[in-house]
Amino acid sequence: MNDFYQLSASNLQGQSIDFSDFAGKVVLIVNTASKCGFTPQYEGLQQLHAKYADQGLVIIGFPCNQFGKQEPGGAKEIAQGCLINYGVDFVMMSKIDVNGENAHPVFRHLKSALPGFLTRKIKWNFTKFLVGRDGEAIKRFAPFTKPQQIEGAIIKALKSSNI
Numbered sequence: 165m166n167d168f169y170q171l172s173a174s175n176l177q178g179q180s181i182d183f184s185d186f187a188g189k190v191v192l193i194v195n196t197a198s199k200c201g202f203t204p205q206y207e208g209l210q211q212l213h214a215k216y217a218d219q220g221l222v223i224i225g226f227p228c229n230q231f232g233k234q235e236p237g238g239a240k241e242i243a244q245g246c247l248i249n250y251g252v253d254f255v256m257m258s259k260i261d262v263n264g265e266n267a268h269p270v271f272r273h274l275k276s277a278l279p280g281f282l283t284r285k286i287k288w289n290f291t292k293f294l295v296g297r298d299g300e301a302i303k304r305f306a307p308f309t310k311p312q313q314i315e316g317a318i319i320k321a322l323k324s325s326n327i
Contacts, residue, residue: 168299171270173226174258176239181255183270188297189222190321192314193274195262196225197234197289198245205290206250208311212318213254219322220297223254226270228262231288235259262286277301296321 171183183191192212197203206225213223227242229235235242239258246252260268263285267275274293275284278301292305294317302321305314 167273168295168301171273173224173260173268173270176227176243176256176258178239178258181257183299186222186295187299189220190216190297190318191295192221192223192318193270193293193295194223194225195228195271195286195289195291196256197228197231198237198242198249199234200232200289202288202290202307203234204250205311206246206252210250210252210254212311212315216318216322217254221318221322225252225254225256226262226268227256227259228286228289229259230261230263230286234289262291274301274304278304294318294321296324 169184169187172180174180194209209223212221227235237245242259243256246256262268262271271286275286278293288307290307292309292314294302294314296302303317
């Protein structure tokens with residue numbers, strides 16, 4: 165079994181989610197923040213979710229407060245902000261770190277599989293990782309890359325039969 169499928173994380177409601185549940189799906193993982201200049205990307209992510217969830221796309225947001233302290237709230241505030249402001253109904257996990265010694269294992273795995281330009285570190289909120297149906301990391305997208313700009317890569321991954 166792919167290492168990706170051995171990972172797990174807690175959602176905003178505190179329930180553990182096993183990534184083995186995503187086997188055979190295309191997964192887009194994003195570190196998010198509610199008070200960031202890129203926060204409006206929630207809208208584009210939600211549009212991708214609505215358009216492709218029934219074809220096997222899973223979007224997972226991981227709130228992170230490591231960049232400019234732009235995710236200061238707790239689980240309740242994060243959930244309310246995502247729902248009220250952007251209608252988000254894709255999976256939102258509990259707040260985590262993406263860099264440093266306390267980096268969540270999901271981000272350690274993704275940064276190892278897809279190192280960034282010059283460094284493995286996540287540079288800012290809304291860095292995106294696309295994972296194929298086989299659990300292999302396909303591509304890393306910079307924070308300034310809008311969700312609409314990665315739609316082609318998502319479609320290609322959804323059409324792939326690598327399971």
